[in-house]
Amino acid sequence: MPPKFPSLIRQATLDDAASIAAVSVQAWQESYQGILDQTVLDTLSVEQRLAGRLKFFPKNSKGQFAACLGDAIVGFCDVGPTRTDRISSKIAKGEIYAIYVLNAYKGIGIGHKLFSAAVSFLRTQELCPFIAWALTDNKPARAFYERQGGKICGDGAYTIADKTYPEICYRFEG
Numbered sequence: 001m002p003p004k005f006p007s008l009i010r011q012a013t014l015d016d017a018a019s020i021a022a023v024s025v026q027a028w029q030e031s032y033q034g035i036l037d038q039t040v041l042d043t044l045s046v047e048q049r050l051a052g053r054l055k056f057f058p059k060n061s062k063g064q065f066a067a068c069l070g071d072a073i074v075g076f077c078d079v080g081p082t083r084t085d086r087i088s089s090k091i092a093k094g095e096i097y098a099i100y101v102l103n104a105y106k107g108i109g110i111g112h113k114l115f116s117a118a119v120s121f122l123r124t125q126e127l128c129p130f131i132a133w134a135l136t137d138n139k140p141a142r143a144f145y146e147r148q149g150g151k152i153c154g155d156g157a158y159t160i161a162d163k164t165y166p167e168i169c170y171r172f173e174g
Contacts, residue, residue: 007105009113012064012076014057019073020066021049027075027100035137040161063125065117067101067110075101077114079121082131091153092171094127115148119174128174133158136166145170 012020025044032041056078057064067075078097096118101110122130132150134141135158150170157164 007074007108007110007113008068009065009110009117010068011062012066014054016066016073016076017053017057018046018050020064020076021046021053023073023076023102024049024053024098024100027102030103031100031138031141032135035135036160036165037163040163063118063121065114065121067105067114069105074105075099075110075114077118079118079127079130081127092129092131094122094125094130094174096130096132099132111144112148115144119172122174128172130172130174132170132172133167134170136168142168142170148172 025046028036028044029041063078063080065077065079066073067077077099079094080097082092082095083097096115099111099114099118101114119128119130122128131153132145133156134145136142136155150172152168153171154169156167156169158167159165
């Protein structure tokens with residue numbers, strides 16, 4: 001049972017990078033079990049995720065949020081301008097690149113709080129409407145985005161380790 005004390009959503013700092021990388025790996029292993037090829041999940045590396053985060057951070061430090069329970073980071077969200085190579089900038093100005101919560105802390109409102117922080121940030125940066133992608137077979141993520149008001153606006157494919165997975169794009173007015 002998850003702790004009952006309140007979570008804090010705050011802007012992530014460079015000092016959070018290693019913790020967020022560890023959450024990213026665990027959340028992928030939990031969330032994509034049975035969806036992604038198991039070899040992909042088994043070979044995820046905190047070190048690789050940390051290297052990617054350290055490279056990404058300087059470009060988008062203000063669009064990164066951490067969900068904390070006490071001193072522990074249990075979720076995160078990354079947002080910013082739409083990656084126009086994935087969808088037309090006419091459809092959306094902003095994008096939620098990632099939003100993950102560890103399984104043990106799902107269902108207590110942390111995902112919703114991260115989403116709200118993302119929306120607030122995107123509004124202040126004038127990046128609305130915005131989009132978020134979910135793997136087509138990731139029913140919980142799709143249900144989450146639909147509960148947040150997302151409307152399907154397109155589809156695509158995401159390639160991981162030479163295997164392609166279909167995905168759905170959700171659009172939000174913000």
